[in-house]
Amino acid sequence: MKPLILITNDDSISAPGLRYLVDCVKDFGEIYVVAPDEQHSGQSSAFTVSVPLRVTGHEGYEGARVFSVNGTPVDCVKLAMHHIVPRRPDIVLSGVNHGSNAGNSVIYSGTMGAAFEGAMQGIPAVGFSLLHHSIKADFSECTPWVKAITRMVLENGLPEGVALNVNFPAKVKIKGVKVVRSARSRWTEEYKEYLDPHGKPFYLLTGDLVNEEPDSDETDLYWLDRDYASIVPVRADQNAIETIPALTAEIAGLKV
């Protein structure tokens, strides 16, 4: 039986990066696309609690069955698993995202939220992102790597609970791929203040990602700056186990 490949994203069903990803891998298996009907960047692992979710079928994707959901990337994976795919997917692919998910962006990323959801359900999962926000971004340099990484994960699987966060540099010939960790980084967040027509203020977020360890060649931001793609293995499990003994001692000393 051909592998079942579940594809989603956070840029919505109409994003060119989604169609590109389908085209890359459509010969590798039976393709199901279940993607948000609207843009859901920055949605992390959010899911929908109380809004009725609806599934809409779409025609016109050669070689894929395509559905959209009025929800988040995580909603798409959950609903796909329970109501859409005919059997358990062999892999979850998310993207290709229009924009970076390197550095500490991974925790906010809807692209990676979908990948973590796959990993938590025991399915190997990969999120792909291109460091270019434009809807007209050129993905063609990524093609051999998207195919090779997908084939590798289909054949070998991934360690339990681990997903891959793959980022590609934009507008360059990709020099190679590095398996690294995400750089310690922070957003120089600022809110731009506006006045609405009634004179009341509102705010929109802006900012830049700052690499806090620019000289470390163990990180994704280092290699993306140098025209390499980065692969960061990430896990949904956020336990900080090594801190338990010292905290246990602190708690034991509390007077309650």
Add this chain to the structure above:
Amino acid sequence: MKPLILITNDDSISAPGLRYLVDCVKDFGEIYVVAPDEQHSGQSSAFTVSVPLRVTGHEGYEGARVFSVNGTPVDCVKLAMHHIVPRRPDIVLSGVNHGSNAGNSVIYSGTMGAAFEGAMQGIPAVGFSLLHHSIKADFSECTPWVKAITRMVLENGLPEGVALNVNFPAKVKIKGVKVVRSARSRWTEEYKEYLDPHGKPFYLLTGDLVNEEPDSDETDLYWLDRDYASIVPVRADQNAIETIPALTAEIAGLKV
């Protein structure tokens, strides 16, 4: 100078658990509350990209300055840091959530999304949750622990990048507190299917959290079941560093 305590939640500005948390800690410092204007359960680390964010001041909270934002818990922390608090907070508190954030719920939790945001900005952060969904939940058994844990973190700080996920059992005398890891667990997710007045289907998520290691006394679900509160140290950093060498070898073997 008194410590500055930033308080948020995901159940909204009108949740009793928020007011309860303010009452617990209002003598410990200068209190700023910045919370979502609507329910944002299951919002993880989602933030708002393109909707104008507005800040509304609220009266009637003795001993606290109180604001709501039409956004997520993460939006509240970010916007508080940049436009509301007069100086850097000494601690971020989130909750008390009406419902559990134990087991693998932490990745979906808006309560913990706010705590991770604090931790990523270098501020000690604690999320509190009570295992009871009712809006009329009785938090009184939690009081000595909420106070003691907050005082401890104000005095000693937390390891870099680490936040605490504190869960309290409901409707019982709390036997004590255990510092543990979150249990490996999964949701038995099902979507209930409905028909709208036009005969079209829609779906709402339901399900139960299943503890996959019920006999392990190293986990939060084990102790919560036995009427203890749990403290799980968690980190925003999701790197699976130990998997890098084997993945590097796999990638090196790819034909691209």
